Amino acid sequence: MSDVVLATLGLSRRFGGLMAVSGVAIELHRGRLHAVLGPNGAGKTTLINLLSGDLAATAGNIRYRGEDITRCSADRRSRIGIGRSYQKTNIFPAFTAFENCRLAAQSRAPRPFAVFTDAARHRPVREAAERALDAAGLAARGGSVASALSHGEQRQLEIAMVLATAPEVLLLDEPLAGMGAEEAQRMVGLLRTLAPKHAILLVEHDMDAVFAVADVITVMVNGQVLESGAPAQIRASPAVRRAYLGEADE
Numbered sequence: 573m574s575d576v577v578l579a580t581l582g583l584s585r586r587f588g589g590l591m592a593v594s595g596v597a598i599e600l601h602r603g604r605l606h607a608v609l610g611p612n613g614a615g616k617t618t619l620i621n622l623l624s625g626d627l628a629a630t631a632g633n634i635r636y637r638g639e640d641i642t643r644c645s646a647d648r649r650s651r652i653g654i655g656r657s658y659q660k661t662n663i664f665p666a667f668t669a670f671e672n673c674r675l676a677a678q679s680r681a682p683r684p685f686a687v688f689t690d691a692a693r694h695r696p697v698r699e700a701a702e703r704a705l706d707a708a709g710l711a712a713r714g715g716s717v718a719s720a721l722s723h724g725e726q727r728q729l730e731i732a733m734v735l736a737t738a739p740e741v742l743l744l745d746e747p748l749a750g751m752g753a754e755e756a757q758r759m760v761g762l763l764r765t766l767a768p769k770h771a772i773l774l775v776e777h778d779m780d781a782v783f784a785v786a787d788v789i790t791v792m793v794n795g796q797v798l799e800s801g802a803p804a805q806i807r808a809s810p811a812v813r814r815a816y817l818g819e820a821d822e
Contacts, residue, residue, distance in 0.1 A: 575602040577771040578623065578654070578741050582632035585618055592618040594795040595632070600741060600771040605763060607774045607782045609806075610792035616775045617659065619792070620743045623773065624656040625649045636741075651680070655739030659746045661726045663718050669729050670714035673701035676736035700736050708732035709762055724755030728762065735766075742772045748781055760785055783807065791815070 578600040585593040593615040600606050608616050621627040623634060625646030633642045641649060664672050677700035705714050708728045713721065718729060727747055734742060747763075748756045756778060763785045766772065776782050782789065783803050790800040793815045799806060806812055 575771075576600070577602050577637060578773075579635050580623070580632060581635075583619070583622060583629055583634065584631040585615075585622055585627060586630045592795050593622060596792075596795075596797055598773075598790060598797070598800070600773055602740065602771045603768055604787040605767045605772040605774055605785055606788045606790065607776060607786035608790050608792060609776075609779070609782060610798075613794075614792040615795035616792055617745055618795075620656060620745050620773065620775055624654060624743055650737060650739075653738070653740035654743065655734035655737055655741065656743035657727075657730050657734055657745055657747060659749060661723075661730055663726060663729055663733065665717075665719035667718055668714065669705060669710055669716055669718055669721065669725075669732070670701055672718055672729055673704045673714075673732050673736045674698065676733040677701045677704070680737050700738070704732040704736035707735050707766070709758065722755070724751050724758060727751070727755075727759065731762065731766075740770060742766065742770050744772065744774050744776075746776055747774070748776055748778045756781060 576599050580596055580598050583593060583596040584591065596619060608619065610616050618627065622629055625644060629642055633640055635641065636652060636654065664675065674697060677697045681694065681697050702714070705711050708731050710725065710728055710732055713725060718726065721729060731747065748759050751759060760781050763772070763774065774782070774786065786803055788800065789803055789806040791798045791806060791812050798815055799809050799812055
């Protein structure tokens, strides 16, 4: 049995009269990629925002390694090992790929505010940045300015920046968005390499990619969990076909 790293119970978020996430219970295990599917408005990104601390929960709780972190700030969650990417690429376009990763790594260093000092003087930070670039498949692109990278490479760079902070949990919000077939295939390969050493929550609209890489899939509808299980179970589920794929009963 894989370790449960991050878990929720009864997790909910209300926006006025709208219950965007309602009573969600989910477990993320080290070594497993857990995908979340659902139509637009199902609450998928809201769920990631609750887990990362970008939104406060209305009800329920979140536990990391058994510790209640429901009221912890996003910064605190990042520092204990919860990293996330966003729907829109979030990088420093004028800096090189290496500098982007170096800045992320320095946020975890004993001198986090010395962000503009020569990276060559801080070997642990430099090595962390280099490892992150290598893990994300960008080892040969470290000297390239981020704005000059392709869209797919920029998405890889964002993940590299997350990896530079040494997270145990990866919350990935539509990392394949806007990619062509070749770039998407490369990202799927990256996700496969990251899964064994992390607990990953993946929100993604690319169904082929999700079923290719996920160990567990949770389907959400109207802020609630409709069904959760192995990909084969989800693919065969009549409830999922009705609610998500729009298929009628035979």
